[in-house]
Amino acid sequence: MRAFIAFGANLGDPSAAFVSALQQLGALPGTRVVAHSSLYRTAPVGVEHQPDYINAVIELKTIVAARALLAAMLNIEHHNGRRRDFAMAPRSMDLDLLLYGEATINEDDLQVPHPRMHLRAFTLVPLAEIAPEIVIPAHGRVIDLLPGVAGQEIARC
Amino acid sequence: MLDKAHYIVVEGPIGAGKTSLARRLAERLQSETLFEQAEHNPFLSRFYQDPERWAMATQLSFLYQRMDQLAALGPIGEERRLVSDFIIDKDKLFAAQNLSTDELALYQRIHDDIKPAQTTQPDLVVYLQARPERLMERIRKRGLDAERHITEAYLQQIADRYTRYFYQYEAAPLFIVDAGQLNPVDNDEDFEMLLARLRDMRGYREFFGYGG
Numbered sequence: 001m002r003a004f005i006a007f008g009a010n011l012g013d014p015s016a017a018f019v020s021a022l023q024q025l026g027a028l029p030g031t032r033v034v035a036h037s038s039l040y041r042t043a044p045v046g047v048e049h050q051p052d053y054i055n056a057v058i059e060l061k062t063i064v065a066a067r068a069l070l071a072a073m074l075n076i077e078h079h080n081g082r083r084r085d086f087a088m089a090p091r092s093m094d095l096d097l098l099l100y101g102e103a104t105i106n107e108d109d110l111q112v113p114h115p116r117m118h119l120r121a122f123t124l125v126p127l128a129e130i131a132p133e134i135v136i137p138a139h140g141r142v143i144d145l146l147p148g149v150a151g152q153e154i155a156r157c
Numbered sequence: 158m159l160d161k162a163h164y165i166v167v168e169g170p171i172g173a174g175k176t177s178l179a180r181r182l183a184e185r186l187q188s189e190t191l192f193e194q195a196e197h198n199p200f201l202s203r204f205y206q207d208p209e210r211w212a213m214a215t216q217l218s219f220l221y222q223r224m225d226q227l228a229a230l231g232p233i234g235e236e237r238r239l240v241s242d243f244i245i246d247k248d249k250l251f252a253a254q255n256l257s258t259d260e261l262a263l264y265q266r267i268h269d270d271i272k273p274a275q276t277t278q279p280d281l282v283v284y285l286q287a288r289p290e291r292l293m294e295r296i297r298k299r300g301l302d303a304e305r306h307i308t309e310a311y312l313q314q315i316a317d318r319y320t321r322y323f324y325q326y327e328a329a330p331l332f333i334v335d336a337g338q339l340n341p342v343d344n345d346e347d348f349e350m351l352l353a354r355l356r357d358m359r360g361y362r363e364f365f366g367y368g369g
Contacts, residue, residue, distance in 0.1 A: 027273065028228045028273070029224040029227050029228050029271060029272065029273045030224055030270070030271035030272075030273075031228070063221065063224060063271050064224060064225055064228040065221075065225045067225075067229075068225035068226070068228045068229040069228065071228070071229035071231075072228045072229055072231070075229070075230075075231030075232070078231070079231070079232060
Protein backbone atom coordinates (compact mmCIF):
# COMPACT_ATOMS: atom_id res chain seq x y z
CA MET A 1 0.00 0.00 0.00
CA ARG A 2 1.12 3.56 -0.68
CA ALA A 3 0.80 5.68 2.47
CA PHE A 4 1.58 9.33 3.15
CA ILE A 5 2.45 10.59 6.61
CA ALA A 6 2.75 14.19 7.77
CA PHE A 7 5.64 15.00 10.07
CA GLY A 8 5.59 18.03 12.37
CA ALA A 9 7.82 19.25 15.20
CA ASN A 10 8.54 22.51 16.99
CA LEU A 11 10.59 21.49 20.00
CA GLY A 12 14.09 20.17 20.45
CA ASP A 13 15.87 19.32 17.23
CA PRO A 14 13.25 18.91 14.48
CA SER A 15 15.66 17.73 11.78
CA ALA A 16 17.07 15.03 14.07
CA ALA A 17 13.49 14.02 14.93
CA PHE A 18 12.74 13.81 11.21
CA VAL A 19 15.70 11.50 10.56
CA SER A 20 14.58 9.39 13.51
CA ALA A 21 11.01 9.18 12.18
CA LEU A 22 12.29 8.09 8.74
CA GLN A 23 14.42 5.38 10.31
CA GLN A 24 11.72 4.05 12.58
CA LEU A 25 9.02 4.05 9.92
CA GLY A 26 11.37 2.32 7.48
CA ALA A 27 12.08 -0.38 10.08
CA LEU A 28 8.43 -1.50 10.30
CA PRO A 29 7.61 -4.91 8.82
CA GLY A 30 7.28 -4.90 5.04
CA THR A 31 7.75 -1.13 4.95
CA ARG A 32 10.15 1.21 3.22
CA VAL A 33 10.39 4.96 2.85
CA VAL A 34 9.90 5.67 -0.85
CA ALA A 35 10.24 9.44 -0.71
CA HIS A 36 10.17 12.38 1.62
CA SER A 37 9.74 16.11 1.05
CA SER A 38 12.05 18.88 2.17
CA LEU A 39 11.49 20.37 5.59
CA TYR A 40 9.21 23.42 5.66
CA ARG A 41 8.78 26.14 8.24
CA THR A 42 5.41 27.55 9.30
CA ALA A 43 4.33 29.84 12.14
CA PRO A 44 2.08 28.11 14.70
CA VAL A 45 -1.58 29.07 14.37
CA GLY A 46 -3.67 30.02 17.39
CA VAL A 47 -0.90 30.20 20.01
CA GLU A 48 1.67 32.91 20.63
CA HIS A 49 5.25 32.68 21.86
CA GLN A 50 5.96 29.28 20.41
CA PRO A 51 8.73 28.32 18.02
CA ASP A 52 7.87 27.83 14.34
CA TYR A 53 6.67 24.44 13.22
CA ILE A 54 8.81 22.29 10.99
CA ASN A 55 6.74 20.16 8.63
CA ALA A 56 7.36 17.51 5.99
CA VAL A 57 5.61 14.62 4.28
CA ILE A 58 6.87 11.04 4.06
CA GLU A 59 5.76 8.47 1.50
CA LEU A 60 5.80 4.81 2.49
CA LYS A 61 5.27 1.57 0.66
CA THR A 62 3.93 -0.78 3.31
CA ILE A 63 2.10 -4.04 3.94
CA VAL A 64 1.03 -2.87 7.39
CA ALA A 65 -2.72 -2.26 7.76
CA ALA A 66 -3.87 1.33 8.40
CA ARG A 67 -4.83 0.77 12.03
CA ALA A 68 -1.55 -0.97 12.87
CA LEU A 69 0.36 1.76 11.06
CA LEU A 70 -1.42 4.36 13.19
CA ALA A 71 -0.47 2.45 16.35
CA ALA A 72 3.14 2.29 15.16
CA MET A 73 3.12 6.05 14.51
CA LEU A 74 1.83 6.73 18.03
CA ASN A 75 4.61 4.54 19.44
CA ILE A 76 7.21 6.44 17.45
CA GLU A 77 5.80 9.80 18.62
CA HIS A 78 5.75 8.58 22.19
CA HIS A 79 9.26 7.21 21.90
CA ASN A 80 10.41 10.64 20.79
CA GLY A 81 8.93 12.33 23.81
CA ARG A 82 5.89 14.07 22.49
CA ARG A 83 4.35 16.25 25.15
CA ARG A 84 0.61 16.28 25.53
CA ASP A 85 0.31 19.04 28.11
CA PHE A 86 -2.46 20.81 26.26
CA ALA A 87 -4.06 20.54 22.85
CA MET A 88 -1.72 22.92 21.04
CA ALA A 89 1.37 22.30 23.20
CA PRO A 90 4.79 22.34 21.53
CA ARG A 91 5.66 18.96 20.10
CA SER A 92 8.93 17.20 19.60
CA MET A 93 7.25 14.98 17.02
CA ASP A 94 3.80 14.76 15.56
CA LEU A 95 2.88 12.17 12.94
CA ASP A 96 -0.43 12.09 11.07
CA LEU A 97 -1.63 9.53 8.60
CA LEU A 98 -2.69 11.58 5.58
CA LEU A 99 -3.46 8.98 2.94
CA TYR A 100 -3.58 5.19 2.88
CA GLY A 101 -3.86 4.10 -0.73
CA GLU A 102 -7.24 5.27 -1.95
CA ALA A 103 -8.93 4.25 1.29
CA THR A 104 -11.53 6.34 3.05
CA ILE A 105 -11.72 5.42 6.73
CA ASN A 106 -14.10 7.11 9.15
CA GLU A 107 -13.66 5.85 12.65
CA ASP A 108 -13.45 7.74 15.94
CA ASP A 109 -9.68 7.54 16.22
CA LEU A 110 -8.73 6.96 12.59
CA GLN A 111 -9.79 9.19 9.74
CA VAL A 112 -8.26 8.84 6.31
CA PRO A 113 -7.78 11.01 4.34
CA HIS A 114 -6.80 13.24 7.24
CA PRO A 115 -9.87 15.50 7.59
CA ARG A 116 -8.13 18.87 7.35
CA MET A 117 -5.21 18.02 5.09
CA HIS A 118 -6.73 19.71 2.03
CA LEU A 119 -7.01 23.02 3.92
CA ARG A 120 -3.45 23.30 5.15
CA ALA A 121 -0.41 24.55 3.31
CA PHE A 122 1.87 22.63 5.66
CA THR A 123 0.51 19.33 4.39
CA LEU A 124 -0.34 20.22 0.78
CA VAL A 125 2.91 22.00 -0.10
CA PRO A 126 5.28 19.20 1.03
CA LEU A 127 2.92 16.59 -0.42
CA ALA A 128 2.89 18.40 -3.77
CA GLU A 129 6.70 18.31 -3.77
CA ILE A 130 6.79 14.49 -3.81
CA ALA A 131 3.39 13.49 -5.25
CA PRO A 132 1.69 16.37 -7.08
CA GLU A 133 -0.67 14.09 -8.98
CA ILE A 134 -1.92 12.19 -5.96
CA VAL A 135 -5.67 12.38 -5.41
CA ILE A 136 -7.15 13.10 -2.00
CA PRO A 137 -10.41 11.14 -1.95
CA ALA A 138 -13.41 13.51 -2.12
CA HIS A 139 -11.16 16.55 -2.67
CA GLY A 140 -9.14 15.95 -5.81
CA ARG A 141 -5.55 16.26 -6.94
CA VAL A 142 -3.03 17.89 -4.67
CA ILE A 143 -1.80 20.37 -7.31
CA ASP A 144 -5.37 21.52 -7.92
CA LEU A 145 -5.82 22.18 -4.19
CA LEU A 146 -2.63 24.25 -3.83
CA PRO A 147 -4.16 27.59 -4.97
CA GLY A 148 -6.64 27.33 -2.09
CA VAL A 149 -3.86 27.58 0.48
CA ALA A 150 -1.71 30.11 -1.40
CA GLY A 151 -2.39 32.74 1.30
CA GLN A 152 -0.82 30.65 4.06
CA GLU A 153 2.78 31.44 4.84
CA ILE A 154 5.19 28.55 4.41
CA ALA A 155 8.88 28.45 3.52
CA ARG A 156 11.25 25.68 2.63
CA CYS A 157 13.99 25.37 5.25
CA MET B 158 14.28 -15.41 35.63
CA LEU B 159 10.65 -14.30 35.77
CA ASP B 160 11.30 -10.91 37.33
CA LYS B 161 13.90 -10.00 34.75
CA ALA B 162 11.87 -11.11 31.75
CA HIS B 163 10.10 -8.35 29.83
CA TYR B 164 8.74 -10.31 26.91
CA ILE B 165 7.27 -13.61 27.98
CA VAL B 166 5.67 -16.02 25.54
CA VAL B 167 3.43 -18.97 26.39
CA GLU B 168 3.48 -21.42 23.49
CA GLY B 169 2.19 -24.86 22.67
CA PRO B 170 -0.14 -26.68 20.28
CA ILE B 171 -3.81 -25.82 19.78
CA GLY B 172 -5.73 -26.55 22.96
CA ALA B 173 -2.73 -26.58 25.29
CA GLY B 174 -4.15 -23.63 27.22
CA LYS B 175 -1.59 -21.02 26.20
CA THR B 176 -3.96 -18.07 25.94
CA SER B 177 -5.55 -18.76 29.32
CA LEU B 178 -2.19 -19.16 31.00
CA ALA B 179 -0.78 -16.07 29.27
CA ARG B 180 -3.79 -14.06 30.49
CA ARG B 181 -3.35 -15.34 34.03
CA LEU B 182 0.39 -14.59 33.99
CA ALA B 183 -0.21 -11.10 32.63
CA GLU B 184 -2.75 -10.37 35.37
CA ARG B 185 -0.34 -11.48 38.07
CA LEU B 186 2.64 -9.64 36.58
CA GLN B 187 0.50 -6.62 35.68
CA SER B 188 1.87 -6.62 32.18
CA GLU B 189 0.42 -5.94 28.77
CA THR B 190 -0.76 -8.78 26.54
CA LEU B 191 -0.33 -9.61 22.89
CA PHE B 192 -2.68 -12.35 21.72
CA GLU B 193 -3.04 -14.17 18.47
CA GLN B 194 -6.37 -13.24 16.91
CA ALA B 195 -7.50 -16.48 15.35
CA GLU B 196 -11.07 -15.19 15.35
CA HIS B 197 -9.97 -12.46 12.92
CA ASN B 198 -8.63 -14.97 10.43
CA PRO B 199 -11.54 -15.32 8.01
CA PHE B 200 -10.17 -18.57 6.55
CA LEU B 201 -9.50 -20.60 9.66
CA SER B 202 -12.84 -22.38 10.04
CA ARG B 203 -12.88 -23.16 6.31
CA PHE B 204 -9.34 -24.50 6.67
CA TYR B 205 -10.39 -27.02 9.31
CA GLN B 206 -13.15 -28.25 7.00
CA ASP B 207 -11.10 -28.38 3.82
CA PRO B 208 -7.39 -28.06 4.76
CA GLU B 209 -5.85 -28.47 1.33
CA ARG B 210 -7.97 -25.82 -0.24
CA TRP B 211 -7.67 -23.17 2.45
CA ALA B 212 -4.21 -23.74 3.92
CA MET B 213 -2.44 -21.06 1.87
CA ALA B 214 -5.03 -18.35 2.52
CA THR B 215 -5.06 -19.22 6.22
CA GLN B 216 -1.27 -19.04 6.47
CA LEU B 217 -1.02 -15.75 4.60
CA SER B 218 -3.77 -14.24 6.68
CA PHE B 219 -1.93 -15.18 9.89
CA LEU B 220 1.37 -13.90 8.47
CA TYR B 221 -0.07 -10.49 7.68
CA GLN B 222 -1.91 -10.35 11.00
CA ARG B 223 1.37 -10.95 12.81
CA MET B 224 3.19 -8.30 10.78
CA ASP B 225 0.48 -5.79 11.78
CA GLN B 226 0.87 -6.83 15.41
CA LEU B 227 4.65 -6.51 15.20
CA ALA B 228 4.34 -3.07 13.61
CA ALA B 229 1.98 -1.86 16.31
CA LEU B 230 3.97 -3.39 19.15
CA GLY B 231 6.54 -0.69 19.90
CA PRO B 232 9.51 -1.04 22.21
CA ILE B 233 9.46 -3.50 25.11
CA GLY B 234 11.80 -2.99 28.05
CA GLU B 235 12.16 -1.79 31.60
CA GLU B 236 9.01 0.30 31.50
CA ARG B 237 6.90 -2.17 29.56
CA ARG B 238 6.34 -5.87 30.05
CA LEU B 239 4.48 -8.06 27.67
CA VAL B 240 2.99 -11.55 27.88
CA SER B 241 2.06 -13.13 24.56
CA ASP B 242 0.48 -16.40 23.45
CA PHE B 243 2.56 -16.89 20.32
CA ILE B 244 6.05 -16.64 18.90
CA ILE B 245 6.47 -15.20 15.44
CA ASP B 246 8.15 -18.37 14.22
CA LYS B 247 5.05 -20.48 14.77
CA ASP B 248 3.92 -19.40 11.31
CA LYS B 249 6.70 -21.37 9.71
CA LEU B 250 5.93 -24.41 11.82
CA PHE B 251 2.29 -24.46 10.68
CA ALA B 252 3.24 -23.62 7.10
CA ALA B 253 5.58 -26.62 6.94
CA GLN B 254 2.78 -28.83 8.24
CA ASN B 255 -0.09 -27.58 6.12
CA LEU B 256 1.21 -26.36 2.76
CA SER B 257 2.11 -28.40 -0.28
CA THR B 258 5.71 -28.20 -1.53
CA ASP B 259 4.90 -25.59 -4.18
CA GLU B 260 2.78 -23.54 -1.83
CA LEU B 261 5.47 -23.66 0.83
CA ALA B 262 8.09 -22.35 -1.60
CA LEU B 263 5.80 -19.47 -2.56
CA TYR B 264 4.90 -18.82 1.08
CA GLN B 265 8.58 -18.75 1.96
CA ARG B 266 9.26 -16.07 -0.63
CA ILE B 267 6.46 -13.89 0.67
CA HIS B 268 7.48 -14.54 4.27
CA ASP B 269 11.12 -13.60 3.66
CA ASP B 270 10.09 -10.55 1.67
CA ILE B 271 7.94 -8.98 4.39
CA LYS B 272 9.43 -10.19 7.66
CA PRO B 273 11.80 -7.61 9.12
CA ALA B 274 15.45 -8.63 9.37
CA GLN B 275 15.33 -8.14 13.12
CA THR B 276 12.39 -8.94 15.33
CA THR B 277 12.27 -8.63 19.08
CA GLN B 278 12.91 -12.03 20.65
CA PRO B 279 11.17 -13.12 23.84
CA ASP B 280 13.39 -13.40 26.89
CA LEU B 281 11.38 -16.27 28.39
CA VAL B 282 9.30 -18.95 26.69
CA VAL B 283 6.90 -21.21 28.56
CA TYR B 284 6.10 -24.23 26.41
CA LEU B 285 2.98 -26.21 27.32
CA GLN B 286 3.45 -29.77 26.21
CA ALA B 287 0.45 -32.09 26.05
CA ARG B 288 -0.72 -35.27 24.38
CA PRO B 289 -3.30 -35.05 21.58
CA GLU B 290 -6.10 -36.60 23.71
CA ARG B 291 -5.61 -33.86 26.28
CA LEU B 292 -5.60 -31.17 23.56
CA MET B 293 -8.76 -32.61 22.03
CA GLU B 294 -10.48 -32.58 25.40
CA ARG B 295 -9.72 -28.89 25.88
CA ILE B 296 -10.80 -27.98 22.36
CA ARG B 297 -14.13 -29.79 22.88
CA LYS B 298 -14.60 -28.09 26.20
CA ARG B 299 -14.18 -24.58 24.85
CA GLY B 300 -16.50 -25.47 21.98
CA LEU B 301 -15.40 -22.88 19.41
CA ASP B 302 -17.40 -23.26 16.23
CA ALA B 303 -14.34 -22.79 14.01
CA GLU B 304 -12.56 -25.67 15.75
CA ARG B 305 -15.33 -28.27 15.43
CA HIS B 306 -13.57 -30.05 12.56
CA ILE B 307 -10.14 -30.42 14.14
CA THR B 308 -9.07 -34.07 14.21
CA GLU B 309 -6.89 -35.84 16.72
CA ALA B 310 -4.56 -36.90 13.90
CA TYR B 311 -3.96 -33.24 13.06
CA LEU B 312 -3.30 -32.41 16.70
CA GLN B 313 -0.80 -35.25 16.87
CA GLN B 314 1.09 -33.82 13.88
CA ILE B 315 1.09 -30.31 15.34
CA ALA B 316 2.16 -31.55 18.77
CA ASP B 317 5.04 -33.47 17.14
CA ARG B 318 6.13 -30.37 15.23
CA TYR B 319 6.13 -28.37 18.44
CA THR B 320 8.19 -31.03 20.20
CA ARG B 321 10.78 -31.03 17.41
CA TYR B 322 10.77 -27.25 17.17
CA PHE B 323 11.39 -26.71 20.86
CA TYR B 324 13.90 -29.52 21.01
CA GLN B 325 16.14 -27.32 18.88
CA TYR B 326 15.00 -23.97 20.25
CA GLU B 327 17.81 -21.77 21.57
CA ALA B 328 16.58 -18.22 21.00
CA ALA B 329 15.41 -17.74 24.61
CA PRO B 330 15.34 -19.54 27.96
CA LEU B 331 12.76 -22.30 27.66
CA PHE B 332 10.55 -23.61 30.43
CA ILE B 333 8.72 -26.79 29.45
CA VAL B 334 5.50 -27.59 31.33
CA ASP B 335 3.95 -31.04 31.25
CA ALA B 336 0.41 -29.79 30.71
CA GLY B 337 -0.87 -33.35 30.85
CA GLN B 338 -0.04 -33.62 34.52
CA LEU B 339 -0.12 -30.01 35.63
CA ASN B 340 -2.87 -27.53 35.05
CA PRO B 341 -1.57 -24.05 35.88
CA VAL B 342 -4.57 -22.52 34.11
CA ASP B 343 -7.35 -23.86 36.31
CA ASN B 344 -5.47 -25.12 39.34
CA ASP B 345 -4.27 -22.38 41.71
CA GLU B 346 -1.70 -24.59 43.38
CA ASP B 347 -0.13 -25.55 40.05
CA PHE B 348 -0.12 -21.92 38.99
CA GLU B 349 1.68 -20.78 42.15
CA MET B 350 4.15 -23.63 41.77
CA LEU B 351 4.83 -22.61 38.17
CA LEU B 352 5.42 -18.98 39.21
CA ALA B 353 7.86 -20.07 41.92
CA ARG B 354 9.73 -22.28 39.47
CA LEU B 355 9.91 -19.50 36.87
CA ARG B 356 11.25 -17.08 39.48
CA ASP B 357 13.95 -19.54 40.52
CA MET B 358 14.82 -20.59 37.00
CA ARG B 359 18.56 -20.23 36.38
CA GLY B 360 19.36 -22.43 33.41
CA TYR B 361 18.50 -22.07 29.75
CA ARG B 362 16.10 -24.99 29.74
CA GLU B 363 14.01 -26.48 32.52
CA PHE B 364 11.28 -29.05 32.75
CA PHE B 365 8.29 -28.83 35.05
CA GLY B 366 6.26 -31.96 35.78
CA TYR B 367 5.58 -34.11 38.78
CA GLY B 368 8.42 -36.29 37.67
CA GLY B 369 10.97 -33.54 37.04
